[in-house]
Amino acid sequence: MSRSAPLGAPSEARNVLAITSFRRLWISLSLSSLGDWLSLLALMSLAVIFTADAAPLAGHLAVAAVVAIKLAPSILFSPLAGALAEKLDRRWTMVGADVVRGLLYVSIPVVGLLWPAFALQWLFIASLLAEVVALLWTPAKDSTVPSLVPRRQLAEANRLTLLAAYMTAPVAALLFAALASISNILGALVPSLANPEADIALYLNGLTFFVAAIVVATLPIPKHNPGLSAASPNRDGAVLSSVLTGPRHVGATALGRGLVVGLLTAVAAGAAVIGVGRAHVEALGAGNGGFGVLFAAVFGGVALGMVSGPRLLKKFSRRRLFGLVLVLASIALLFTGLVWDMVLSAVLVLVLGFGSGVAAGTGLRLLGTAAASTAGTTSEESVHRERAFAFVHGAARLTFLVAAVLAPVLAGLAGDHTVPIGAQLEYDLWGTGIVLTAVGLVALVLSAVAHRLVNRDDPEAGPGLLPELFAALRGIDPNADDGDGEVRTPGAFVVVEGGEGAGKSTQVRELTVWLRDQGFEVVGTRQPGATKLGMRLRGILLDRENSHITPRAEAMLYAADKADHVEQEILPALRRGAVVISDRYVDSTLAYQGAGRELEIDDLREVNRWATQNLVPDLTVLLDVRPQDGLGRLGGPADRIESESVDFHERVRREFRTLADADPDRYLVVDASEPREKITRQIQKRVRSLLPDPVPSSSEAVTGMIPIIRDED
Ligand SMILES: Nc1ncnc2c1ncn2[C@@H]1O[C@H](COP(=O)(O)OP(=O)(O)O)[C@@H](O)[C@H]1O
Numbered sequence: 227m228s229r230s231a232p233l234g235a236p237s238e239a240r241n242v243l244a245i246t247s248f249r250r251l252w253i254s255l256s257l258s259s260l261g262d263w264l265s266l267l268a269l270m271s272l273a274v275i276f277t278a279d280a281a282p283l284a285g286h287l288a289v290a291a292v293v294a295i296k297l298a299p300s301i302l303f304s305p306l307a308g309a310l311a312e313k314l315d316r317r318w319t320m321v322g323a324d325v326v327r328g329l330l331y332v333s334i335p336v337v338g339l340l341w342p343a344f345a346l347q348w349l350f351i352a353s354l355l356a357e358v359v360a361l362l363w364t365p366a367k368d369s370t371v372p373s374l375v376p377r378r379q380l381a382e383a384n385r386l387t388l389l390a391a392y393m394t395a396p397v398a399a400l401l402f403a404a405l406a407s408i409s410n411i412l413g414a415l416v417p418s419l420a421n422p423e424a425d426i427a428l429y430l431n432g433l434t435f436f437v438a439a440i441v442v443a444t445l446p447i448p449k450h451n452p453g454l455s456a457a458s459p460n461r462d463g464a465v466l467s468s469v470l471t472g473p474r475h476v477g478a479t480a481l482g483r484g485l486v487v488g489l490l491t492a493v494a495a496g497a498a499v500i501g502v503g504r505a506h507v508e509a510l511g512a513g514n515g516g517f518g519v520l521f522a523a524v525f526g527g528v529a530l531g532m533v534s535g536p537r538l539l540k541k542f543s544r545r546r547l548f549g550l551v552l553v554l555a556s557i558a559l560l561f562t563g564l565v566w567d568m569v570l571s572a573v574l575v576l577v578l579g580f581g582s583g584v585a586a587g588t589g590l591r592l593l594g595t596a597a598a599s600t601a602g603t604t605s606e607e608s609v610h611r612e613r614a615f616a617f618v619h620g621a622a623r624l625t626f627l628v629a630a631v632l633a634p635v636l637a638g639l640a641g642d643h644t645v646p647i648g649a650q651l652e653y654d655l656w657g658t659g660i661v662l663t664a665v666g667l668v669a670l671v672l673s674a675v676a677h678r679l680v681n682r683d684d685p686e687a688g689p690g691l692l693p694e695l696f697a698a699l700r701g702i703d704p705n706a707d708d709g710d711g712e713v714r715t716p717g718a719f720v721v722v723e724g725g726e727g728a729g730k731s732t733q734v735r736e737l738t739v740w741l742r743d744q745g746f747e748v749v750g751t752r753q754p755g756a757t758k759l760g761m762r763l764r765g766i767l768l769d770r771e772n773s774h775i776t777p778r779a780e781a782m783l784y785a786a787d788k789a790d791h792v793e794q795e796i797l798p799a800l801r802r803g804a805v806v807i808s809d810r811y812v813d814s815t816l817a818y819q820g821a822g823r824e825l826e827i828d829d830l831r832e833v834n835r836w837a838t839q840n841l842v843p844d845l846t847v848l849l850d851v852r853p854q855d856g857l858g859r860l861g862g863p864a865d866r867i868e869s870e871s872v873d874f875h876e877r878v879r880r881e882f883r884t885l886a887d888a889d890p891d892r893y894l895v896v897d898a899s900e901p902r903e904k905i906t907r908q909i910q911k912r913v914r915s916l917l918p919d920p921v922p923s924s925s926e927a928v929t930g931m932i933p934i935i936r937d938e939d
């Protein structure tokens with residue numbers, strides 16, 4: 227199944243970026259994010275460099291302090307700062323904050339040069355002050371975006387802003403590695419640089435803030451403040467409160483719990499690498515360059531995983547994929563702690579990032595479905611989904627903070643050891659390596675738990691995991707017959723069945739519109755009579771003049787219509803990845819010609835299996851209604867079949883129900899005497915579980931990762 231018209235098509239991004247003032251803001255935000263990531267790398271490096279002569283524990287603690295200073299304030303204090311920022315002028319808050327932050331970052335290397343003894347303390351103080359200033363800047367920035375772009379493009383604008391915030395991480399890391407690789411030259415050119423790459427990174431960061439200040443100063447930001455708090459309900463504001471209230475929205479099912487455990491495990495694994503990375507590469511004989519590479523490998527891997535996840539093993543259950551990639555990531559982390567080679571470590575960390583990225587992509591989609599399934603109405607669904615995303619985003623940030631701070635502290639406490647192996651050999655066991663391996667082991671256990679929870683009650687579980695995996699690995703041809711004889715296609719095939727006047731055409735129409743609205747390609751069709759031949763067959767079959775048609779001939783004519791319809795219309799659409807919704811299909815033959823005309827059901831099955839190339843619906847919705855009621859709804863003269871006896875129609879109804887009862891996983895039986903809207907909602911709820919989850923635009927404000935998913939296909 228795939229979405230043929232993704233809501234976040236690149237052209238939408240282009241349209242938003244065509245708004246000059248937003249484009250300028252966006253470019254300056256991207257620059258600032260790049261600078262910010264660069265400064266994180268530089269500060270962590272400097273923390274290690276400044277404590278090189280002290281006890282090893284001091285270095286680890288210094289790194290932990292840098293991480294805490296960079297990440298904790300926004301999580302803990304943003305609601306307070308948000309309230310304060312509301313009272314300030316947005317433009318000048320942003321300009322002021324940018325200038326002050328720029329000066330603070332530039333001051334770090336300057337103080338290091340002038341008063342080396344005070345360097346580390348000032349590093350902490352300056353970066354803490356910069357984060358405090360950022361607390362005011364963030365809400366001002368969040369509320370500026372809505373005044374620059376029209377409301378309907380707001381979601382896309384927020385998506386782009388978040389993309390800039392996260393996707394600049396690997397770029398900054400590579401830039402840092404590049405600076406490190408030419409640090410000798412830089413040092414020779416400018417002898418006053420004590421630590422060339424870190425110092426330059428900080429100067430560059432300062433520069434990006436000055437540029438941002440100039441850009442913002444010239445933006446047309448209206449003084450009036452259109453709902454500052456409404457503009458960013460969850461982004462930073464209520465991290466803690468959404469973490470506290472969120473579990474209600476995801477914890478109700480095993481699937482929800484498993485997804486949360488898995489997603490947070492992936493975050494903790496990545497955070498551990500960031501936390502001990504700088505010290506670990508030192509032990510590997512690499513320096514800042516190695517750290518840059520490691521950092522880029524984590525974030526680059528995550529980005530790669532998120533983008534390619536949906537295309538990965540398309541035939542394989544998403545729930546199983548989620549567990550599998552988590553296990554893969556954990557094992558990669560476990561080995562990262564054991565190998566003592568920079569290149570191998572970078573590759574393993576890339577695998578870790580990739581696994582986490584795929585897990586995040588698939589996990590967030592599944593989470594949307596899981597959260598929505600606990601809701602009763604469509605509007606409740608989006609609230610549930612939003613809260614679930616806000617919870618996971620908040621919990622992920624907290625987890626990242628805790629893991630990235632704890633990892634270096636634990637590495638310091640574990641200490642470095644040399645283990646003798648035999649007489650001559652010895653094995654170096656570094657504190658950082660011990661932590662990585664230990665976190666890898668814990669992650670492995672948690673991944674297994676997540677895997678079990680997520681797959682516990684999977685209605686679509688295939689055969690065993692390994693057979694399914696091997697089949698998916700081999701399954702290059704999406705139409706390949708996978709052993710059970712059914713045709714498999716990338717699209718989804720939904721059939722609506724029921725007696726006369728049950729409301730089939732009405733519901734097919736509703737479902738078609740609803741799915742199209744969400745960006746799916748949908749083909750709404752019917753039997754008999756969708757093709758040229760079908761229309762002629764329909765004429766013959768329904769014409770009351772043709773009272774002489776024998777039951778077997780009737781069955782064959784309906785089968786001929788199906789053969790033509792499947793070959794010419796349904797299969798091509800499914801192969802394109804479309805959702806096909808058909809008003810009637812094979813079950814109608816089993817019910818009308820089988821039970822109604824009293825032909826042998828098994829014979830009919832066989833003939834129709836052949837006629838339809840064994841194409842079986844993914845879901846059949848049975849609209850169950852008493853024949854009198856259904857026939858009573860119809861206007862106009864009755865056709866050849868409608869004019870059959872009530873007894874005939876009773877048999878038809880019974881057969882439909884027998885078919886549905888025999889395979890509840892593939893059927894949804896709905897009481898068709900209920901009001902139309904209620905039936906529509908029931909159908910939507912069930913159909914949604916068949917399809918990839920459409921991400922509500924509102925939830926993008928709270929997950930930095932979702933925007934990448936929306937770029938699928
Ligand atoms: N749930 C419902 N309650 C009452 N009337 C309905 C309902 N659904 C559809 N109808 C009406 O019943 C008639 C038959 O509906 P239709 O969708 O054409 O049925 P079918 O395709 O199953 O023959 C139409 O006039 C339609 O407006």
Ligand SMILES: Cc1cn([C@H]2C[C@H](O)[C@@H](COP(=O)(O)OP(=O)(O)O)O2)c(=O)[nH]c1=O
Nearest residue numbers: 725726727753754784810814815818867868
């Ligand atoms: C598809 C199919 C339809 N039929 C009958 C049921 C309907 O009476 C008729 C199709 O008419 P149609 O007008 O499409 O049904 P509805 O009025 O419910 O929308 O053909 C069969 O007997 N066997 C079949 O395989």
